[in-house]
Amino acid sequence: MATVLVIEDGAAMRHVYSAALKKAGHDVLEADGGGEGLALAAKKKPDAIVLDLVMPDLSGWDVIRRLRADAATAEIPVLAISAESHESLDGDDAFLLGCNRFLKKPIKLGVLIGEVAELVRH
Numbered sequence: 002m003a004t005v006l007v008i009e010d011g012a013a014m015r016h017v018y019s020a021a022l023k024k025a026g027h028d029v030l031e032a033d034g035g036g037e038g039l040a041l042a043a044k045k046k047p048d049a050i051v052l053d054l055v056m057p058d059l060s061g062w063d064v065i066r067r068l069r070a071d072a073a074t075a076e077i078p079v080l081a082i083s084a085e086s087h088e089s090l091d092g093d094d095a096f097l098l099g100c101n102r103f104l105k106k107p108i109k110l111g112v113l114i115g116e117v118a119e120l121v122r123h
Contacts, residue, residue: 002026003048003121008038010056021110035059039067042074049120054083065099078120
């Protein structure tokens with residue numbers, strides 16, 4: 002299967018996402034913040050990234066901008082996830098800012114697995 006990088010500052014959610022993806026047959030890398038996630042993405046070149054948008058060290062939006070600006074990581078598909086309740090934040094905004102897919106928390110693990118499967122197929 003694919004290698005998926007999960008960038009999520011919440012340890013509990015990161016482990017839940019990772020366990021579900023591993024159970025689905027993926028190799029999973031974990032990062033607890035944007036800076037660590039960018040370093041892992043550049044070093045390991047995962048097949049897809051699951052990215053929390055709200056993190057204290059470096060926002061998911063900044064991570065996406067940096068991924069897309071680097072030729073080595075520009076083409077890695079990104080599934081953005083967020084619990085933000087801003088009415089203006091939706092999948093269209095996420096797509097325009099460089100995400101391939103977007104989910105609002107709370108998310109069902111089956112949906113997460115299906116979205117990641119779609120990302121690594123393309």
